[in-house]
Amino acid sequence: MKTIGFIGAYDKTDMLLNIAKILTTMKNRVLIIDSTINQKARYVVPAINPTVAYITSFEDIDVAIGFNSVENIKNYVGISGDLPYDVLLVDADTSQRVEEFRLEMADKNYFVTSFDIYSLRKGIEILGELKVPINLTKILFAKEILKEDDDYLNFLSLGCKTIWDEERIYFPIENGDFSVITENQRVQKIKLKKLSVQYKDNLEFIVQQILGQNSDAYIRKAIKLIERGV
Numbered sequence: 001m002k003t004i005g006f007i008g009a010y011d012k013t014d015m016l017l018n019i020a021k022i023l024t025t026m027k028n029r030v031l032i033i034d035s036t037i038n039q040k041a042r043y044v045v046p047a048i049n050p051t052v053a054y055i056t057s058f059e060d061i062d063v064a065i066g067f068n069s070v071e072n073i074k075n076y077v078g079i080s081g082d083l084p085y086d087v088l089l090v091d092a093d094t095s096q097r098v099e100e101f102r103l104e105m106a107d108k109n110y111f112v113t114s115f116d117i118y119s120l121r122k123g124i125e126i127l128g129e130l131k132v133p134i135n136l137t138k139i140l141f142a143k144e145i146l147k148e149d150d151d152y153l154n155f156l157s158l159g160c161k162t163i164w165d166e167e168r169i170y171f172p173i174e175n176g177d178f179s180v181i182t183e184n185q186r187v188q189k190i191k192l193k194k195l196s197v198q199y200k201d202n203l204e205f206i207v208q209q210i211l212g213q214n215s216d217a218y219i220r221k222a223i224k225l226i227e228r229g230v
Contacts, residue, residue: 030088099131110137
């Protein structure tokens with residue numbers, strides 16, 4: 001079982017659902033864990049009789065909401081061994097949740113932010129509170145790719161126990177993708193067809209990093225299947 005952390009104050013729910021949909025289409029068992037303060041998944045992902053903490057299924061993806069640790073989830077489902085998933089995607093927006101889910105030991109961690117002041121500074125606050133070093137790949141939501149923005153992020157993170165990976169993943173925020181995501185939320189479906197090529201390329205790249213090996217062709221095939229509604 002692989003654990004992948006997505007850390008930061010920026011909204012990650014829809015991106016994680018898209019990533020998980022590709023993974024499940026490739027026959028991986030996936031659990032998204034929304035450990036964030038606002039718990040957006042509680043409102044976006046359909047559920048019957050939601051409680052304070054629960055697990056629901058949506059398009060072959062399991063989504064856990066309201067849990068503070070993997071141990072809490074194990075107690076909820078009544079098992080003592082490993083959870084029955086191939087991939088855990090953990091959404092964390094506090095240093096406390098990063099520590100409780102032991103993301104410093106995760107197989108891969110991403111720092112997700114845009115360059116609005118709240119997302120940026122709150123995200124840096126999370127990193128500044130971490131007690132142990134952590135490797136992070138940047139996922140940056142921006143209108144355009146500017147070296148100055150990346151340099152500013154690096155400056156703000158000086159003194160944090162952060163080891164930045166060399167690659168950076170840029171998602172465009174003014175390419176019609178938000179309209180597609182809003183429509184997907186309204187109809188309660190995960191659709192990729194109308195997303196921009198760059199957005200889908202980034203999803204493919206992240207899934208490739210999660211799975212490793214030579215999975216490019218299989219990921220592209222999965223995306224095509226989702227686009228066709230298969």
